[in-house]
Amino acid sequence: MTVMERRASFSLASIFALRMLGLFLILPVFAIEAARYPGGDDAAMVGLTMGIYGLTQAMLQFLYGLASDRVGRKPVIVFGLLVFAVGSLVAAWAPTLTWLAIGRAVQGAGAVSAAVTALLADQTRDVVRTKSMAMVGASIGLMFALSLVAAPLLADWIGLVGIFVLTGVLALLGVAAVIWWVPAEPLQHKNQPRGRLADVIHSAALLRLNFGVFVLHAVQLAMWLALPTMLVGAGLAREDHWQVYLPAVLGSFVVMGGSLFQLEKHGYLRAVFLTSIVLTAMVQLGLLWQVDAMPDIVLLGGLLFVFFYGFNVLEASQPSIVSRLAPPASRGAAIGVYNTLQSLGFFAGGMGGGWLMKHGGASSLFAVCAGLMFLWLVIAWPMQAPEARGH
16 A cells, blocks of 8 residues: 555544444443433334434435535535534433434434545555455444443443433544545546446446345344344353454454455455355354354354454455446445445344344344345355456
């Protein structure tokens, strides 16, 4: 990487990290803390309050990406982070669960992922793009691991209100990073002919990737509806779950860093991509087997390690491939569509996973997740890795 590419990668990864830490800190404690609000005894409303973030984000992700193609990446990112900060403050102030849901919806309206990813793609060459995207993926994974450790402590110290205030502060720090740390955005995308949405929607290669990110994130969210209970069943108290999550996440990053980039460099991106889908599907089958057996903490930890490896490889390589396949003038729109499907995957994983847990239990959940991953494998099989430009 050049000095400018490293600066762009680290600074934009930090923006993702600040924003995602604010989101992830809510997840481990939300269901318990939300019960203290008026209306918090309504499980369906609590679920809606959690899931509405993904829904509003999905509705606006494409528009943010499209806007970044027209008016520039940085203005769109700053606007979205400010909207996210406002939503955080509304949620912190919320006197009832209904207002808390409104705050979460406003948070989701700050859907900057497409614009941030497009800016990163603008500022890196194809040959280092996957490595740059992996930095973003690593920052997200590390924030997830950090949140599992920090959230219960913060909830005891400052409560859910304080956590929401903290998420707003983190968003404002992201604004500062965009203005003073992120390199100036290239202007060439403003001078190119406007791309057509049809170029994005009608591309079979992009459609495969959009389907894939939907499945991947639906499976990711749905898994965590059953995994905590399985870890408890294996003898690990809830406050100690980070002892499994953290080594699995960190170990997966080490292995990914030592394999993905070298394999891509030698022309094996397609092979490692498809292998990661298979590994993620096999994890679901392993978890399905553990449902009917006495859960084993070592085996669950190993399955989580394999899952995080496959997930991180796919999370790093998919947006890189999207940015390389998309017409340059429509890169923001293409990534916007991609991130829209990603957000819908979160929403579908929560809603669909909850329905499966209610009506069929964890066995049905993991069976459906495995089936979706194998379906993705079939759909992804014809893919070809794009040629890298910019050596």
